[in-house]
Amino acid sequence: MAKVAIVMGSDSDMPVMSKAADFLDQMGIDYEMTIISAHREPDIFFEWAKGAEERGVKVIIAGAGKAAHLPGMCAALFQMPVIGIPMKTSDLGGVDSLYSIVQMPSGIPVATVAINGGQNAGILAAKILATSDAELLAKLKDFSKEMKDSVVEKDARLKEVGYRNY
Structure with missing residues (x-):
């Protein structure tokens, strides 16, 4: 059963959404991924979002650009956490998407x-799931240590070779 649902409004969002999927793969978290347009196929979207809990989904990751209604509509229909990813658009650089997603009404x-x-x-989806999964929490701690070690190694290299040879 998928614990995370990744949904995007268009296949043009795939390069960004795949980064979420790659991390979930790295952590061993089951997920489903789909393309649904809340505007162009609302009947399919409503059925998908309302059925997410029954499918075992604990967190939805929803990416959207421009008007960016997909994450908010997911949150209106799904009572567990929804994470919105605003997409960079050619029109306003993604600021329109960002504002649409963060400016949700109270509740x-x-x-x-x-x-x-x-x-x-x-x-973030992994961290939410890790609140009730000790094995996943350990994997996240290892991931954080790997990030720290990478920075320490880069600093040591800088000190060794200097910035001109870095």
């Missing part, structure tokens, strides 16, 4: 990551 929250923040959405 319908959407946790929102940075514009094109696919990996952070995957990490």
Whole structure:
């Protein structure tokens, strides 16, 4: 059973959404991924979102651009956490998407990551699931240590070779 549902409004969102999927794969978290347009096929979207809990979904990651209604509509229909990823658009650079997702009405929250923040959405979904999964929490702690070790190694290299040879 998928614990996370990744949904996007268009296949053009795939490069960003795949980063969330890659992180979930890294952590061994089952997920489903789908393309649904809340505007172009509302009947299919409503059925999908209303059935997520029954399918075992605990967190939805929803990416959307421009008007960016998909994450908010997920949050309106799904009573567990929804993480919104605003997509960078050619028109307004993703600021329109960011504002649409973070400016949800009271009572319908959407946790929102940075514009094109696919990996952070995957990490946040994992952290939410880790609140009740000690094995997953250990994997996240290992991931954090790997990030720290990487920075320490880069600093040591800088000190060894200097910035001109870095």
